Amino acid sequence: MTATRSVLAAQATDFPRWYQDVIAKAELAENGPVRGTMVIRPYGYGIWELLQQAMDRRIKAAGAENAYFPLLIPESYLQREAEHVEGFSPELAVVTHAGGKQLEEPAVIRPTSETIIGEYLAKWVQSYRDLPLLLNQWANVVRWELRPRVFLRTTEFLWQEGHTAHATAAEARAYAIKILQEVYREIMVGHLAIPVVVGRKTRRERFAGAVNTMTLEGMTGDGKALQLGTSHELGQNFARAFDIGYLSAEGRREHAWTTSWGTSTRMLGGLIMIHGDDAGLRIPPLAAPTQVVVLAVRDETLEAAHRIATDLRAAGVRVQVDTRTDQPFGRRAVGWELKGVPIRIEVGPRDLESGVATVVRRLRLSDKAPVELATLTSTVAEALAADQAWLLDQAAARQSARTTPVATVEEALEATDWVTIPYDAVGEEGEDRLAEAGLTVRCLQRPDGTLPTEDDERGLIAYVARAY
Amino acid sequence: MTATRSVLAAQATDFPRWYQDVIAKAELAENGPVRGTMVIRPYGYGIWELLQQAMDRRIKAAGAENAYFPLLIPESYLQREAEHVEGFSPELAVVTHAGGKQLEEPAVIRPTSETIIGEYLAKWVQSYRDLPLLLNQWANVVRWELRPRVFLRTTEFLWQEGHTAHATAAEARAYAIKILQEVYREIMVGHLAIPVVVGRKTRRERFAGAVNTMTLEGMTGDGKALQLGTSHELGQNFARAFDIGYLSAEGRREHAWTTSWGTSTRMLGGLIMIHGDDAGLRIPPLAAPTQVVVLAVRDETLEAAHRIATDLRAAGVRVQVDTRTDQPFGRRAVGWELKGVPIRIEVGPRDLESGVATVVRRLRLSDKAPVELATLTSTVAEALAADQAWLLDQAAARQSARTTPVATVEEALEATDWVTIPYDAVGEEGEDRLAEAGLTVRCLQRPDGTLPTEDDERGLIAYVARAY
Numbered sequence: 001m002t003a004t005r006s007v008l009a010a011q012a013t014d015f016p017r018w019y020q021d022v023i024a025k026a027e028l029a030e031n032g033p034v035r036g037t038m039v040i041r042p043y044g045y046g047i048w049e050l051l052q053q054a055m056d057r058r059i060k061a062a063g064a065e066n067a068y069f070p071l072l073i074p075e076s077y078l079q080r081e082a083e084h085v086e087g088f089s090p091e092l093a094v095v096t097h098a099g100g101k102q103l104e105e106p107a108v109i110r111p112t113s114e115t116i117i118g119e120y121l122a123k124w125v126q127s128y129r130d131l132p133l134l135l136n137q138w139a140n141v142v143r144w145e146l147r148p149r150v151f152l153r154t155t156e157f158l159w160q161e162g163h164t165a166h167a168t169a170a171e172a173r174a175y176a177i178k179i180l181q182e183v184y185r186e187i188m189v190g191h192l193a194i195p196v197v198v199g200r201k202t203r204r205e206r207f208a209g210a211v212n213t214m215t216l217e218g219m220t221g222d223g224k225a226l227q228l229g230t231s232h233e234l235g236q237n238f239a240r241a242f243d244i245g246y247l248s249a250e251g252r253r254e255h256a257w258t259t260s261w262g263t264s265t266r267m268l269g270g271l272i273m274i275h276g277d278d279a280g281l282r283i284p285p286l287a288a289p290t291q292v293v294v295l296a297v298r299d300e301t302l303e304a305a306h307r308i309a310t311d312l313r314a315a316g317v318r319v320q321v322d323t324r325t326d327q328p329f330g331r332r333a334v335g336w337e338l339k340g341v342p343i344r345i346e347v348g349p350r351d352l353e354s355g356v357a358t359v360v361r362r363l364r365l366s367d368k369a370p371v372e373l374a375t376l377t378s379t380v381a382e383a384l385a386a387d388q389a390w391l392l393d394q395a396a397a398r399q400s401a402r403t404t405p406v407a408t409v410e411e412a413l414e415a416t417d418w419v420t421i422p423y424d425a426v427g428e429e430g431e432d433r434l435a436e437a438g439l440t441v442r443c444l445q446r447p448d449g450t451l452p453t454e455d456d457e458r459g460l461i462a463y464v465a466r467a468y
Numbered sequence: 469m470t471a472t473r474s475v476l477a478a479q480a481t482d483f484p485r486w487y488q489d490v491i492a493k494a495e496l497a498e499n500g501p502v503r504g505t506m507v508i509r510p511y512g513y514g515i516w517e518l519l520q521q522a523m524d525r526r527i528k529a530a531g532a533e534n535a536y537f538p539l540l541i542p543e544s545y546l547q548r549e550a551e552h553v554e555g556f557s558p559e560l561a562v563v564t565h566a567g568g569k570q571l572e573e574p575a576v577i578r579p580t581s582e583t584i585i586g587e588y589l590a591k592w593v594q595s596y597r598d599l600p601l602l603l604n605q606w607a608n609v610v611r612w613e614l615r616p617r618v619f620l621r622t623t624e625f626l627w628q629e630g631h632t633a634h635a636t637a638a639e640a641r642a643y644a645i646k647i648l649q650e651v652y653r654e655i656m657v658g659h660l661a662i663p664v665v666v667g668r669k670t671r672r673e674r675f676a677g678a679v680n681t682m683t684l685e686g687m688t689g690d691g692k693a694l695q696l697g698t699s700h701e702l703g704q705n706f707a708r709a710f711d712i713g714y715l716s717a718e719g720r721r722e723h724a725w726t727t728s729w730g731t732s733t734r735m736l737g738g739l740i741m742i743h744g745d746d747a748g749l750r751i752p753p754l755a756a757p758t759q760v761v762v763l764a765v766r767d768e769t770l771e772a773a774h775r776i777a778t779d780l781r782a783a784g785v786r787v788q789v790d791t792r793t794d795q796p797f798g799r800r801a802v803g804w805e806l807k808g809v810p811i812r813i814e815v816g817p818r819d820l821e822s823g824v825a826t827v828v829r830r831l832r833l834s835d836k837a838p839v840e841l842a843t844l845t846s847t848v849a850e851a852l853a854a855d856q857a858w859l860l861d862q863a864a865a866r867q868s869a870r871t872t873p874v875a876t877v878e879e880a881l882e883a884t885d886w887v888t889i890p891y892d893a894v895g896e897e898g899e900d901r902l903a904e905a906g907l908t909v910r911c912l913q914r915p916d917g918t919l920p921t922e923d924d925e926r927g928l929i930a931y932v933a934r935a936y
Contacts, residue, residue: 030588030591032537032538032540032584033538033541033542033545033584033587034538034540034541034542034575037538037539037540038538039535039536039537039538039588040535040536041535042533042534042535042603045533045534045535045536046533046534048536049534065510065513065514066510066513066514066517067507067508067509067510067513068507068508068513068516068626069500069507069508070500070501070502070505070506070507070624071505071539071577071608071610071624072500072502072505072561072610072623072624073501073502074501074502077501089568090567090568091567092566092567092568093540093563093565093566093567093575094563094564094565094566095561095562095563095564095577096562096563096564096565097561097562097564098560098561098562098612099558099559099560099561099612099614100557100558100560100612107502107561109539109563109577116500116501119501120498120507123498135510139608140539140607140608142539142540144566144567144568146567155540156538156539156540158536
């Protein structure tokens with residue numbers, strides 16, 4: 001098995017290379033022909049579909065409705081919000097020709113949809129009765145990336161982007177926080193088993209056009225940070241640029257307050273980098289398209305393998321049967337480990353005679369155990385629940401062990417993993433110094449770990465790290 | 469109520485105008501800012517989501533897996549298949565600049581993905597053991613439309629496109645037919661309540677690059693035809709262009725046989741045009757995001773309205789409560805009729821005293837009936853099932869009544885709705901004459917109504933109609 005495992009670079013030796021190897025060997029994705037684009041293969045897309053369903057349910061529970069806005073945005077729309085156009089201009093893909101002719105006004109492929117959705121919010125919001133207006137869309141966006149990396153930073157990616165309009169700043173803020181805490185945080189922790197640090201960005205790291213950006217940051221296996229989702233208070237910036245106004249109950253014309261928030265296929269990159277090990281992927285059971293693979297060791301155990309699978313499916317488990325009895329057993333077993341399937345059940349002839357099958361859990365590979373066929377379903381259900389919790393615990397333990405409190409920028413510059421540091425000791429000048437060394441302030445928290453608002457200026461704690 | 473209904477043009481007077489009015493007033497969609505694009509509003513998107521889920525389940529049951537391929541395709545890919553590039557070139561949107569620079573090779577926005585998927589099928593298919601390879605993707609595509617119409621023909625639309633590779637022509641054909649009959653036809657008839665004529669296209673109407681295109685055609689309220697989905701046998705055209713080859717069991721290198729098949733947001737246009745009436749939309753219950761609206765007539769019946777909704781939801785019905793007691797009752801009622809919600813339950817104070825609520829079915833607006841609260845749930849369940857069937861019956865009766873068999877092209881030219889005519893009496897020359905009069909051969913069937921293969925040349929029946 002060692003030989004086959006060496007198809008992957010070791011994490012400790014070359015983490016980025018390991019990441020690329022896993023993506024290729026587990027058949028998650030490939031590079032597309034246009035630079036920086038990606039092809040998401042069925043196994044990777046299956047993980048995305050489950051994640052999307054879980055996220056979509058929570059977004060709807062938070063009151064937002066799905067809609068769909070066009071891919072192509074008139075170039076002039078982006079220019080209406082000064083910071084927004086400055087932030088996104090370098091990344092735009094521009095359609096200049098269509099239908100065999102040069103276009104009168106070039107159209108950009110959406111890098112995000114604040115502008116085009118702003119145009120329609122302005123039409124749909126007339127009175128305070130129309131507020132809040134809560135929209136979400138599942139879409140592809142294009143941002144020209146200089147240093148692309150599959151899932152983490154691709155020229156095209158898939159995401160959901162929420163856009164809402166509210167009557168007051170307080171309501172807009174409360175909703176942006178609700179999405180962050182009740183939708184995003186719950187999905188990261190509950191579905192992906194990823195512990196996250198939740199905070200707000202510094203001015204330097206804000207979304208272009210926002211008055212406040214809040215974020216969730218996870219720690220990768222090599223001790224770096226990965227931004228997994230953001231939620232923005234946009235103040236009245238876009239409401240003024242697109243004239244999103246309403247008549248208040250008192251009959252006054254007011255500008256609305258808007259928010260936007262997004263999570264993307266980057267979460268798949270997080271899943272890989274945060275849970276993977278030298279044997280490959282480890283997928284939390286709730287996020288796994290295949291939770292259990294039943295591996296028929298020989299032809300004569302195929303029927304029993306199918307019977308076990310049928311029982312498990314009836315219990316609501318997502319099961320696949322590996323019928324490739326003409327291929328070497330070891331290679332098949334290692335292949336499933338590489339793909340991170342939480343549980344493998346090996347059905348061999350001798351085991352069957354004793355009324356058992358061998359259960360191997362991806363999290364405890366050395367721990368093969370014979371389980372009586374009669375109790376297989378309950379054993380599997382318990383193992384899936386336990387392993388979901390265990391992955392979260394492991395990631396949380398690592399994050400805690402590899403986060404060091406420091407007092408000065410000098411100490412932060414010397415650290416290898418994450419540090420926490422009083423933000424008053426950093427400041428915008430300190431951020432510049434960190435940036436020169438490839439470090440960023442990932443987010444700010446209050447000393448008690450809670451989320452500061454945009455008004456909290458002093459006494460905050462900064463998380464500083466290298467980031468993907 | 470008459471006054472409010474007149475927000476819609478009458479179908480008999482101006483069907484295209486009625487169509488536009490319904491889309492606007494029922495808040496299904498709007499035009500986008502770039503010519504020919506559309507914004508799908510939450511109500512329209514809700515119908516799409518349900519349709520998508522139903523279609524996705526059937527596609528998966530047919531063995532295909534979802535994946536995702538890039539939006540941007542190198543221009544050179546399209547040029548590899550001669551007919552394909554000729555067919556699609558006039559409709560392409562081209563990205564010439566990105567990331568602030570002119571691109572070395574322009575990229576086109578996918579108008580369909582045979583070429584880019586072909587490139588990857590070539591990598592993934594090596595041996596006969598890799599076949600069949602069955603893929604599907606949900607995506608947006610862009611085709612520059614000269615005469616756009618919301619849902620029916622838009623510059624950008626949403627769709628699913630399936631792409632498969634097989635070892636033999638017979639297997640490819642069988643799968644293309646399976647998708648047509650077991651996925652598409654079942655969804656049109658079973659979910660959308662749309663009766664369809666299933667046949668193959670003439671050479672003139674084939675997909676660019678296909679050796680055979682099969683289609684499903686529905687009849688709109690004004691007696692025209694609407695193509696609702698297509699399934700193509702691509703022969704070895706794309707396999708040769710992209711070198712999709714495999715080593716056979718006998719050790720010979722062979723080209724694969726491929727298929728592609730698609731359905732799109734155009735189905736929403738079909739739903740509107742096929743089922744709508746002068747009062748607005750009529751949505752088949754299985755396809756309706758809101759199957760029942762419970763309308764509280766006054767404030768004092770709000771609680772009862774919510775209680776009724778809770779009971780219905782517990783029975784699996786999709787329910788919305790209309791709490792807008794400050795707005796005129798008539799306008800609210802007509803609004804729900806316009807949106808095509810299958811059942812409206814009016815909860816008024818006097819009714820409540822008698823232990824009843826008034827049930828109004830969208831298909832029988834004049835037929836208001838008091839229903840005892842205790843039997844409401846079962847009454848609603850029966851009505852939903854009956855109305856799903858009734859919409860299909862109505863559409864089928866119209867299609868049958870407005871299809872006339874004729875013997876000559878001259879007679880076909882005089883007809884107002886659909887005609888059937890022996891294709892031997894038409895031929896390619898006759899098709900040209902029909903085309904001059906704005907008529908097309910929608911599809912060919914065998915005399916017994918079954919699907920001809922690409923080899924059936926003589927003795928076929930042609931459906932001829934004007935089409936959207």
